[in-house]
Amino acid sequence: MKMSLKKIAKAMLITTFSSAMLMTAAHANNPPPTIKADAPNRYIVKKGDTLWDISGRYLNSPWRWKDIWATNKQIKNPHLIYPNDVLILCVIQGQTLVGVDTGEGCAGIEKQLTGEVSASQVTVTSTANSIPPIPWSAIQHWLDNTLIVDPQDFNTTPYILASKNRNLITSRGDKVYAKGVPLIVGQRYGVYREGEQYVDPKTQEIIGLEVTQVATGMVTSTETNGVTSLQLTDSYGKEVREGDRVFVELDNSIPPVFYPTPASVSRGGMIVRVMDSISSAAKGSVVAVNLGSTHGAKPGDVLTVYQKGPLVRDIKDNDTPVRLPDEPSGTVMVFNTFDDISYAYVLDSELPLNVGDKLLPPPYL
Template identity: 30%
Template structure:
């Protein structure tokens, strides 16, 4: 059936977009699918296509489905083969819940609301906590905190943020003589954040403070309200998910807006040296449905929905056979090929860094893995 549909498409000289989508139809795809609560655009597309990021192409070839973001639980999708593959939509009479998103944004609230990547100068020059009521060492909810450099009116609310990662790109050669990779490093949580810039925890690689600055990740850890102006200003700590420390920064409560609706799509051009540079909730590796930071952003043409293939760099191994030696590890090193790992879709972008969700994978994603075109 699949070969017949491909031949029919080519014979009728239909558009390249339809042909591409038809060529990627799963052999076991359903003829109809009823949208369920909790579905995402990626989930649904994976039921029809072997390459889910081609979903927009099959939508664009079928104007019956006017907007893929306006499908709801209870709607029925029909796949037919009249002059090529066509999706038609039968809207449900009683629609439930919200429109289907591209990925599960409800599970990514922390990265959409509470985390930002900013220019390091912007962070280091922001107003900062200098002290606490009754000369306490830490600030807790219900106490007054004192902030320097803040110009605010009484009653104005603010976010208390703490830097969590610094992202750098290293040029030149590493200690092993090989090209150094872009990397994201945790900030040392054991130092007081009173210095600017703050200390970076590079103890394992010796790259203290060097490299191209891609940005600093900050996390919202509390909110406060201005009681009195001045320098320092007096703020009431309204809530916090950890103790507030001297050196924590104060920023506007509402962070950059994000777009909840977008299409999965391949990048228009592949950014140079795109890498996985940090993990949200792991140390060594992550898998599907976990968040990673990528070394590409808006300035590289990356937007929400951009989908990359992840490839793991090949190892370098000794060729002792060609060297004709009985001593293991004395031959000339050979670079092994890169290996395909899976896909990542961007859901939040900043100037030079993005957050992405690992959508699928054959093996764990590691730090330094490369980004390529999804084809």
């Protein structure tokens, strides 16, 4: 039986609408996350573990770890996990949960969940020595002294004119001179080296400039001709050069504790740079993405990476090229955000990740 083009279009529209309704219903029903078939009933946390690794032991979708974590009402920060903690898998009131065994097994986990707790009974726990969401060693370089700033603002700041001894290499204790807007005597300032510009792949607009702090200096005097004297108080592995910029030290801190969670950003994004001068990223790499705090990105946000589908020839349509759908190729977690750019750690990758790969919040299921 033949169907007219109008009827076919109507049927396709109904099918698409029905699929959308089913997806909405699935989200609304909040189905439980999928527990791995080989999830351990008991696991002893080791030094070097990360929250993401442990989540991956239990869940096919590690970003949904909070859905199965048994929150202890007696602890102010109940999501912290420490080396030597014993995690146990329990079924409590029909729900599969993971919690820290206090010696009573699953009965103790249930007490923690359901027990009435007054404010005076809540224990404050330290973040020190707790396991991190991702390896700190892999991201430390991008937390210490590296920032992304507005290029226009950067170019209006005072610059290093010369050093007192006219030496090429300067370090802590040396005096340098800056020229530009007068700085405040007695104030600490950072000395920053210009790095790579970030260009949005779609708009080709410059969206940020990476700068590295090479030193800190104290202003000792200012002159009427715009020259400021600074005594270097700290250096960070690099010499101060002529042309480096001077401005108030910027706070590059991230929250002491953050957890992997599905990103809730205002739009999709892209990988705009693979760090450490390598061509493609894999698990353990750091990438820069064109999603920042202005788009709702924050430390802990998990994003799925999609690789552009290949072009194939349609042999039934005169070899017309057809683009296949984008496919997920990895997962990244944001750990440091700026206005329009963030640094993200590659949690896993099925294929090499490249500049231009798309980013979206992870699928719900």
